[in-house]
Amino acid sequence: MSTQQPAGPLYATAAVDLVKVYGTGATAVRALDGVTVGFTRAEFTAIMGPSGSGKSTLMHCLAGLDTATSGQALLGGTDLTRLADRVLTKVRRERIGFVFQAFNLLPQLTAAQNITLPLDLAGRRPDPELLDYLVTALGLADRLAHRPSELSGGQQQRVALARALVSRPEVVFADEPTGNLDSASGAQVLALLRDAVRDLGQTVVMVTHDATAAAYADRVLLLADGRVSGELDRPGYDAITHALSGQAAAR
Numbered sequence: 001m002s003t004q005q006p007a008g009p010l011y012a013t014a015a016v017d018l019v020k021v022y023g024t025g026a027t028a029v030r031a032l033d034g035v036t037v038g039f040t041r042a043e044f045t046a047i048m049g050p051s052g053s054g055k056s057t058l059m060h061c062l063a064g065l066d067t068a069t070s071g072q073a074l075l076g077g078t079d080l081t082r083l084a085d086r087v088l089t090k091v092r093r094e095r096i097g098f099v100f101q102a103f104n105l106l107p108q109l110t111a112a113q114n115i116t117l118p119l120d121l122a123g124r125r126p127d128p129e130l131l132d133y134l135v136t137a138l139g140l141a142d143r144l145a146h147r148p149s150e151l152s153g154g155q156q157q158r159v160a161l162a163r164a165l166v167s168r169p170e171v172v173f174a175d176e177p178t179g180n181l182d183s184a185s186g187a188q189v190l191a192l193l194r195d196a197v198r199d200l201g202q203t204v205v206m207v208t209h210d211a212t213a214a215a216y217a218d219r220v221l222l223l224a225d226g227r228v229s230g231e232l233d234r235p236g237y238d239a240i241t242h243a244l245s246g247q248a249a250a251r
Helices: 055-062 085-095 111-121 128-137 153-165 183-200 237-250
Strands: 011-022 029-040 044-048 070-075 096-100 171-175 204-207 219-224 227-233
Touching: 011 055, 029 055, 029 070, 029 227, 044 055, 044 183, 055 070, 055 171, 055 204, 085 096, 085 111, 096 153, 111 128, 111 153, 128 153, 153 171, 153 183, 171 183, 183 204, 219 237, 227 237
Parallel strands: 044 204, 044 219, 096 171, 171 204
Antiparallel strands: 011 029, 011 070, 219 227
């Protein structure tokens, strides 16, 4: 983690003195309080912290889903805070992948159509080799003609993961991606995210409250009260739970 200006080719995404305030006056809530941090390319980072620590707000600002009050949210060399809405929408569609707890699949489309939807909207054809790799790796070959209602939760999340990866985005943001899954399906999704980093050079930033999920990451970034409170490099489950216990004791 850099506490200086995290810029240049090393970082896929970065926050520079990022502030987010909700509300005004006496009821204002400072969700992010001057966060500066960079996320290295081809690395899997988990963001953790107690409820209200700012972890989801940080991810949403970096992904262009929420607007910062001040500071910079950088995607490569692009400052998302300076983009007009139309341009920001295009950037999100073409350069960012999303995996959410609720899957966010379109019910009227088949699994295959959901996977290629972002590329279809951008007027681009999928890379057939990458698409075949993802479908095979995710075990979806016999489910491509099925609609979401015909798929299990784990299968739906694997479709969402293929959709996030098929456009070769600069960053995949995952917001509690295993929150609606049983432990076996969740472990499979996390292993696939891990494989995407190792095999495809993908950058993944995941928000989670689950130490088991965070243990799949290369790095765990800890937030508290809207600020970075620490980080762990390639931690195991015990190190993560110890750090979280220390956070709780300090509050």
